[in-house]
Amino acid sequence: MQLFDTVFYLFAFITLFSAFVVVFSRNIIYSAFSLLFTFFGVAGLYALLQADFLAVTQILIYVGGILVLLLFGVMLTNKVISVDIKTGTVQTVPAMMIVAIVAGSLAGMFYSTWKSVPVPGPLAMNTTTKSIGEMLMTSYLLPFEISSVVLLVALIGAALISRREGKA
Amino acid sequence: MDTFFNEFFAWLPNVQLAHFLIVSAVLFALGIYGIVTRRNAILVLMGVELVLNAANINFIAFSRYSAINLDGQVAAVFVIILAAAEAAIALAIVLNIYHRFHTVNVDDVSNLKE
Numbered sequence: 001m002q003l004f005d006t007v008f009y010l011f012a013f014i015t016l017f018s019a020f021v022v023v024f025s026r027n028i029i030y031s032a033f034s035l036l037f038t039f040f041g042v043a044g045l046y047a048l049l050q051a052d053f054l055a056v057t058q059i060l061i062y063v064g065g066i067l068v069l070l071l072f073g074v075m076l077t078n079k080v081i082s083v084d085i086k087t088g089t090v091q092t093v094p095a096m097m098i099v100a101i102v103a104g105s106l107a108g109m110f111y112s113t114w115k116s117v118p119v120p121g122p123l124a125m126n127t128t129t130k131s132i133g134e135m136l137m138t139s140y141l142l143p144f145e146i147s148s149v150v151l152l153v154a155l156i157g158a159a160l161i162s163r164r165e166g167k168a
Numbered sequence: 169m170d171t172f173f174n175e176f177f178a179w180l181p182n183v184q185l186a187h188f189l190i191v192s193a194v195l196f197a198l199g200i201y202g203i204v205t206r207r208n209a210i211l212v213l214m215g216v217e218l219v220l221n222a223a224n225i226n227f228i229a230f231s232r233y234s235a236i237n238l239d240g241q242v243a244a245v246f247v248i249i250l251a252a253a254e255a256a257i258a259l260a261i262v263l264n265i266y267h268r269f270h271t272v273n274v275d276d277v278s279n280l281k282e
Contacts, residue, residue, distance in 0.1 A: 005183040012191045019195055022214055023202040035214055042195075042221045045188065049232040051241050054224075054248075061248055066217060066255045073210045073259045077266040089205045090275070096201065103197030107190045114179065114186035128238055135242050147249045154253035162260035 008048055015041030028078070032071050039063050053129040188229035196222035209262045209272040213255065220251045 018037035025031045039062040046055040136144045179186075195218055202215030224244045231240025266272050 005181050008183045008187060012187070015191065016194055016198075019198045019218055022218065023198050023206075028208060028211060031211060031214060035217070038195075038218065038221070042225060045191065045225055046228055049188065049228045051228045051232070051244070054228060054241055054244055057245065057248060058224075061252055062217070062221075065252055069255050069259050070210060070214060070217075073213070073262055076263060077210065077272045090207055092205050095205045099197045099201040099204075102200065103194050106193035106196070110186045110189040110193065111179075114184065128241060131238050132241055132245065135238060136245070140242050143246060147246055150253055151249065154257050158256040158260040161257070162263050 004048065008045070011041045011044035011048065013041075014038075015045065028074055032067070032074050035070070036063060036067055039067065050128070052127055053132055185229055185233040188225060188233075192222040192225035192229070195219075195225070207273050207275055209265070209274050209277075212274060213258050213262070216258075217251065217255070220247060223247060 015038055018034040018041065021034035022031045022038060025034065039058060043055045043058040043062075046052075046058055199215045199218030199222060202218060203212050206212050206215065224247050227240040227244040227247065229240075231238060231244075262272055265277055269277050271277065
């Protein structure tokens with residue numbers, strides 16, 4: 001077992017264990033904070049896959065942006081005075097069965113077909129940021145521009161939706 | 169059966185594409201479980217984020233293991249952009265629901281109008 005494999009199992013364990021806590025914790029604050037470790041673990045997996053730019057982007061946007069936004073949502077939508085931030089679950093048994101079937105069949109499919117996947121040679125140790133930037137400006141220019149418009153529309157829409165009524 | 173286990177234990181420490189795909193499959197399943205069982209809208213959003221991360225792991229793993237270009241990574245960049253937009257809009261809607269109904273329980277919010 002080489003260092004790569006050990007680090008992979010470390011990050012996979014961090015990711016999956018904290019995702020378990022996110023899904024099964026009764027306390028929504030615990031869920032939100034273990035989502036932090038899920039995002040860090042996923043960023044580590046990206047780094048292992050030699051996607052350095054995406055690993056940093058993952059931490060910047062997910063941890064720095066989306067998670068903080070979710071925490072704001074948690075804090076603003078719970079009555080802090082009543083300390084009632086536990087949340088219920090519904091239909092756990094059928095959901096668990098279906099989800100176990102889905103995960104098991106996917107994992108079994110991946111395991112049974114792994115031999116047909118070519119093993120890659122070692123990639124050159126250069127960074128991907130420059131190449132991704134060039135691709136965004138050449139072959140992916142249209143989706144790039146559209147996504148900037150999407151972000152603008154989402155910004156305006158979020159500000160418009162969350163404004164209190166009657167103060168227009 | 170013995171050969172299966174021998175093969176499995178030889179496969180286990182030799183990390184390659186299938187390992188990443190299986191991690192992402194389990195992450196996807198956990199996200200789906202969170203979406204369907206949780207009643208708090210914020211926790212449903214967290215499940216959506218888990219599913220998006222699982223999809224991103226797949227994109228990047230395939231980009232690393234089956235191609236020599238970075239198309240998969242660019243697709244993952246777009247997924248992250250859309251996830252950010254989705255989180256902002258969804259949180260705004262949830263806050264609006266909370267102001268209107270005084271709850272974020274998705275089972276209680278079933279009216280189009282008050």
